[in-house]
Amino acid sequence: MAAYKRILLKLSGxxxxxxxxxxxxxxxxxxxVKEIQEVTALGTQVAVVIGGGNIFRGVAGGSVGMDRxxxxxxxxxxxxxxxLALADTMRQEGMxxxxxxxxxxxxxxxxxxxxxxxxxxxxxxxVVFGGGTGNPFFTTDTAAALRGAEIGAEVMLKATKxxxxxxxxxxxxxxxxxxxxxxxxxxxxxxxxxxxxxxFALCRDQNLPLKxxxxxxxxxxxxxxxxxxxxxxxxx
Numbered sequence: 183m184a185a186y187k188r189i190l191l192k193l194s195g196x197x198x199x200x201x202x203x204x205x206x207x208x209x210x211x212x213x214x215v216k217e218i219q220e221v222t223a224l225g226t227q228v229a230v231v232i233g234g235g236n237i238f239r240g241v242a243g244g245s246v247g248m249d250r251x252x253x254x255x256x257x258x259x260x261x262x263x264x265x266l267a268l269a270d271t272m273r274q275e276g277m278x279x280x281x282x283x284x285x286x287x288x289x290x291x292x293x294x295x296x297x298x299x300x301x302x303x304x305x306x307x308x309v310v311f312g313g314g315t316g317n318p319f320f321t322t323d324t325a326a327a328l329r330g331a332e333i334g335a336e337v338m339l340k341a342t343k344x345x346x347x348x349x350x351x352x353x354x355x356x357x358x359x360x361x362x363x364x365x366x367x368x369x370x371x372x373x374x375x376x377x378x379x380x381x382f383a384l385c386r387d388q389n390l391p392l393k394x395x396x397x398x399x400x401x402x403x404x405x406x407x408x409x410x411x412x413x414x415x416x417x418x
Contacts, residue, residue: 189336205237231329237260327388
């Protein structure tokens with residue numbers, strides 16, 4: 183029995199690279215889609231926000247000295263490319279996905295319209311939000327928190343390389359332990375860099391719980407949705 187009816191899944195663009203230097207690793211994106219498919223099979227409505235680091239990193243050298251807003255718009259376009267790749271992989275796996283972009287690219291993707299997104303979710307479609315917030319100077323973490331709050335998600339799931347929030351960096355400190363649960367205020371006091379400050383504040387103010395888990399751990403997403411002790415829950 184799923185613990186959540188509707189979730190917002192935040193994937194980093196880097197997660198799609200697998201062991202590649204940049205771009206999209208085919209085996210990796212298929213594996214991620216299969217994990218999402220397991221969750222939709224439980225009856226949970228899934229919305230996804232994906233970053234663009236895997237594509238933008240490949241052109242980042244050219245953005246040195248570039249106007250910050252211009253570089254951010256390039257990053258937003260990278261998220262749309264990843265969203266299209268994710269949705270197409272879902273289609274190949276027999277799922278129905280809709281890409282909605284915060285920046286208007288009408289010939290390629292639908293514009294983000296909240297009532298339409300809610301309708302798609304109710305119909306059991308996976309909604310992939312591309313284009314970040316549509317504004318420069320905001321991260322895709324902030325876009326995820328914003329969309330999560332807008333669609334009434336019960337939890338925002340942040341898929342990372344580590345399986346939760348630790349007392350210290352587990353790579354540097356072997357004695358570091360994982361928090362099963364922690365409040366937003368505790369995370370702030372202990373200066374645990376869970377999300378960027380804007381996204382963190384938005385989740386806390388909108389009472390949107392955050393679950394941090396490893397997307398590279400097979401079955402972790404399903405265990406999170408089933409309410410098992412996987413990752414770290416950050417709550418008010």
